[in-house]
Structures are given as structure tokens and as C-alpha cells.
């Protein structure tokens with residue numbers, strides 16, 4: 146397993162493979178610990194609206210964030226289950242917690258919530274709900290960078306197998322290939338789109354076959370295997386950066402939570418939970434770390450405690466902050482204030 | 490020299506491309522020698538290599554791409570082949586472009602050009618007027634130029650505005666409307682214009698219907714009626730002050746629009762005048778719109794589906810008689 150990680154690592158940065166693996170694991174654990182906290186805040190009635198967890202998807206997501214480099218001008222358009230990747234890309238924990246708690250100090254200032262957050266000027270796009278809509282937006286940003294003469298940047302976006310079936314996804318993936326932008330699309334088949342299983346989502350033999358149809362280079366990966374994720378996604382990012390056609394990576398996992406925390410996922414078939422793609426990527430990585438001696442139990446516990454402290458600190462900060470006040474809101478959807486329509 | 494409405498649109502784009510390196514045009518069949526279904530970009534691709542780009546038939550992705558480019562500081566113009574096809578891009582326009590500044594503080598300066606409105610034989614899917622629909626959603630500026638001069642200056646303004654602009658250009662005016670020359674000065678977006686002063690009735694309208702309204706005003710003049718015609722120019726923002734000032738002079742309001750009758754720009758104007766200028770009115774405000782069916786193909790049907798001089802004149806006489 147580490148051999149694969151080594152190939153992935155040497156293909157992107159110079160960090161020794163075990164360090165890279167541990168770094169990725171740290172982002173996975175960060176996401177897991179943070180999301181456990183968010184879920185408990187939700188159960189405690191402290192979060193309005195939904196809470197969407199990436200449980201089970203952390204290895205893929207961490208790998209998505211880790212190979213992107215803001216200093217190279219890289220862009221990340223994450224979706225619902227990308228906490229690990231967002232953190233790896235540099236999203237502060239406070240951004241997450243502030244958005245979920247609706248703090249006026251958060252990047253969305255209470256105007257949008259939960260996963261619909263980002264810092265577009267810092268390279269992280271703020272998704273809209275409509276699945277597939279962010280692909281072409283990312284393509285446009287990449288095109289504009291090229292028009293301005295920038296070089297060496299890539300964009301990565303994620304999508305679920307459900308979102309793969311929208312018209313917007315089709316148009317976005319196609320136009321990316323027409324424009325030949327340095328794009329990586331990481332599609333995670335977690336076997337359910339909300340409650341809908343694969344057989345009511347698509348009828349092709351394998352989603353990755355679409356890579357060829359769009360003029361992409363395609364790869365598949367076991368999303369429960371962190372080393373493989375680093376290898377395959379790292380490789381795809383490297384190829385896109387080197388000027389290869391857009392890249393499609395299709396990962397397979399099982400969603401290990403409800404669609405959102407409101408959902409008990411009782412529709413998930415018991416048999417599917419026995420499939421190998423139903424393993425918990427985090428537990429798998431933890432086991433490997435112990436088996437290979439990358440860290441001992443104590444080291445792992447320390448890491449978890451450290452992350453938990455960071456998460457608690459972020460929550461404590463955000464909880465003390467003011468919620469947005471309707472009386473202080475300027476209620477203008479236009480930056481050009483004088484063009485805002487006036488309603489008596 | 491004379492300039493058509495269509496040439497004004499092309500000239501505005503040429504000037505924008507020449508003077509602003511952030512501008513590029515993105516649309517179907519707009520590049521090469523072809524220059525667009527209506528030739529609004531003819532010659533521009535050769536003149537500005539790499540900045541007038543053909544796209545796949547992917548309205549959603551065309552607008553999405555423009556949104557992304559705008560976030561990076563570009564000033565893209567998206568040409569829809571027909572306004573009607575922008576329905577495919579509704580999601581990007583309404584939910585991405587329209588919400589982005591409010592959500593993130595990052596404005597999205599895109600301009601979406603919609604070749605709008607009916608022409609003979611165009612049928613249900615090449616004739617629509619979608620300004621009301623776009624105006625309903627927050628976060629967009631919606632303009633509807635009725636003159637060659639406005640077609641020119643408002644397109645330049647649209648691209649310079651830091652927010653998304655839906656620019657509704659009327660296909661019927663493309664070749665029919667001519668001006669002596671391109672204008673040197675302009676009225677800013679957000680200001681309506683009194684195109685014909687009057688004292689008996691205000692016809693408030695926009696886009697091609699301005700010309701129908703002027704025809705009606707001329708027709709009623711020999712009977713002693715002086716009809717004031719107000720061209721809204723931009724339907725969002727809507728210049729309520731100019732409309733109210735006109736109604737204050739005439740005491741009567743007829744609002745004319747080419748779009749479907751449920752809601753829309755004319756209903757908005759009537760609602761504002763009724764609630765903010767009720768005391769100014771000597772008669773119930775009225776509207777003339779298209780009929781509540783798809784836009785028919787055959788000219789015999791189409792010419793009665795849309796507001797025309799006789800339906801507008803009939804309604805005007807009815808109000809004037811009150």
C-alpha cells in the first residue's frame with residue numbers, strides 16, 4: 146500500500162511518502178472530528194438548517210485538497226462531502242464553524258450556510274446547491290487565468306455519482322475539454338444520491354467510461370484506500386498541470402452517514418454494507434499507520450486530542466460571536482448600490 | 490452615414506474589445522467569418538483574435554464559464570443565439586450570477602445578450618421576451634434598449650457595470666431602426682426617458698413597443714389627444730420617479746409590454762403607480778401585453794398575439810374616454 150503512496154508522492158511533492166500519508170490522515174481526522182462536533186451541535190439544536198457529513202469520503206477528499214497549491218494559483222470547487230479537502234486546501238476551521246453557526250464574521254455572514262461557503266478570491270469557490278453548476282464556473286476561471294498569461298495552475302472540482310447525471314455536469318465537463326483547461330474532476334460514487342441507489346441513477350457499465358467520451362483521461366480508485374487516493378488523484382493533478390487533457394477520477398465508497406444529519410439512511414441495503422467499498426477509509430488508514438509503525442497509538446491519540454482542541458476552540462469563538470442582525474443588513478444584491486431597484 | 494440597431498450592438502462590442510482587454514465574447518456561431526446568427530459579431534473575431542470564441546450548444550456552461558471568468562476579473566459578454574435558449578442557462582444566471590455578490594461579496598460582471606422579441610414566422614421558441622422573468626430574481630440588472638443610441642451606450646455601460654446584466658436586444662429592431670450616427674452622450678442605465686411629451690395619457694413601455702406606442706400617439710393626435718410616451722430603457726432598476734412624474738402630468742397610465750400577461754414588467758409598473766401614485770390617477774391604470782398562449786408561428790396569429798397599434802390604440806381610447 147505504501148508503495149502506491151510512494152508513487153503518488155514522488156509524482157507531486159518531495160515529502161517522503163509516510164509524511165505525506167500522515168499529513169493526509171491528519172486532514173481526514175480533522176474532518177471527522179470537526180464533523181462529529183457539528184453533528185452534536187446539530188442534535189443539540191444549535192445549528193439551523195442542515196448538516197452534511199463526508200463520513201467515509203475523507204480519503205478522497207483529503208487527496209483532492211492536498212495536491213492543490215494556492216501559491217501556484219490553483220483553484221478548488223468542492224461540494225457537500227469535502228471537509229477534508231477544504232481543510233487541506235487551507236480553509237480555516239473558523240470559516241466552517243462560523244458558517245454553520247451563522248456568525249456575522251464568517252465568510253458568508255449568515256447569508257448562506259453549511260457547505261455553501263467559500264472564499265472565491267482565495268481560490269475556494271462557494272458552491273451553489275444545483276449539482277453540476279460549479280464545473281463550468283471553474284472552467285471559466287481557468288480560462289481567464291490562461292487568457293491573462295498565467296501558467297502552471299490547475300483546478301479541481303468534485304461531484305457525486307448523482308450529480309454526474311445533471312445536464313449542467315454534462316455541459317460543464319464537455320466545455321472543459323473543448324477549452325482544454327487544466328481541470329481535474331473527482332467523482333465519488335458513494336452508491337446513493339440521497340436515497341436513490343445506483344440502478345436508478347445511471348445505466349452505463351462504469352462512470353469512468355465517460356472520460357473517453359468527453360476527451361478526458363480517466364482513472365478509478367478505491368476511495369477507502371488513502372494511499373491509492375493520493376496516488377491516483379495526485380497523478381491526475383500532475384497530469385492536468387502538465388497540460389494533459391482534463392482528468393476524470395472516479396472513486397468508489399459507501400456513504401457512511403445519512404444524506405444529512407436529518408436522515409437515518411434506513412434505505413441503505415444491508416448487503417451493501419458488507420462490500421469492500423463500504424469500509425471506513427479513516428479506520429483503514431489508522432490501521433495502516435499502526436501496522437507500519439508510522440505512529441503509535443499514543444501518537445494517534447495525541448493527534449486526535451490536538452484536533453479536538455482546535456475544533457473546540459473554533460466552536461467556542463464562533464459561539465461568542467454575534468449573529469447577523471436584520472437591521473444592519475443592507476439588503477442589496479448588487480455591488481453597484483445606485484442600480485439597486487427601490488421598492489416603496 | 491447611418492447606423493442600424495444591430496450595427497450599434499456590433500460597434501459597441503468592437504469598442505469594448507478595443508478599449509478593454511478584459512472583454513471577450515462567448516457564444517454559438519459568433520466567431521470566424523460567420524459572425525453570429527444575426528451577425529452581431531461579424532468581423533470581430535478576425536479583428537480581435539482569441540477574444541470572440543465559439544462555444545458548444547451549452548447555454549448553461551456558456552454562462553457558467555462567463556461567471557468564472559468574471560470572478561477572475563474578466564468582462565465576458567455571452568451571446569445567446571435567441572433569448573428563448575437562455576432558459577437552459579436560467580440556473581447559472583439566476584442562482585449563480587444573481588446570488589454570488591450577495592453571498593460572497595465578490596461581484597460577477599457578466600453581460601448576457603438576449604436577442605429577444607417576436608418577428609414574423611419565428612414561432613414559440615424564437616420570439617420570447619424574458620425581461621420580466623429575469624427581473625423577478627434579485628442580483629441582476631435588466632436592460633431593454635429601444636433605440637440605436639441606447640443599444641450602443643447601454644451595452645457599453647452593461648459591460649462596465651460590476652454586476653450581472655441581462656441585455657435584451659430586440660430582433661425586430663435590428664434592421665428596422667436606423668440612426669444618423671453613434672451617440673456621444675448618454676442617459677445612464679436606471680433612467681427612463683420621455684420620448685414624446687403629452688398631457689392626456691402616459692404610455693409607459695420599453696423595447697420595440699416604444700415604437701408601437703409612438704405610432705399610437707401619432708394616430709391619436711389628430712383627434713386632439715396628446716399622449717406621452719415613456720421609454721423605461723431599463724426594466725430593473727425601474728425608474729419609478731420618471732413614471733410617476735409622467736402620470737402626475739397626465740393622470741392616466743397605460744403600460745405596454747410584449748411579454749406574456751401574467752405578472753411581469755407592466756404589472757410591476759401598474760402596481761407601483763397604483764400604490765405610490767394612486768392620488769395622481771384619474772382612471773384605472775391599464776396594461777396591454779401579449780396573449781397567454783405560446784407565441785404562434787403564422788403572421789396572422791402572431792400579429793394579434795402581441796400588442797399592436799390597434800390593440801394599444803383601442804385600450805388608449807378606452808382610458809382617454811373615462
Ligand SMILES: Cc1ncc(C[n+]2csc(CCOP(=O)(O)OP(=O)(O)O)c2C)c(N)n1
Nearest residue numbers: 226274275276305306307308335337338339
Ligand atoms: C440539480 C439538483 N437537484 C437536486 C438537488 C438536491 N440534492 C442535494 S444533494 C442530492 C444527492 C446528491 O447525490 P450525489 O451527487 O451522489 O452526492 P452525495 O450526496 O451522494 O455525496 C440531491 C438530490 C440538488 N442539490 N441539485
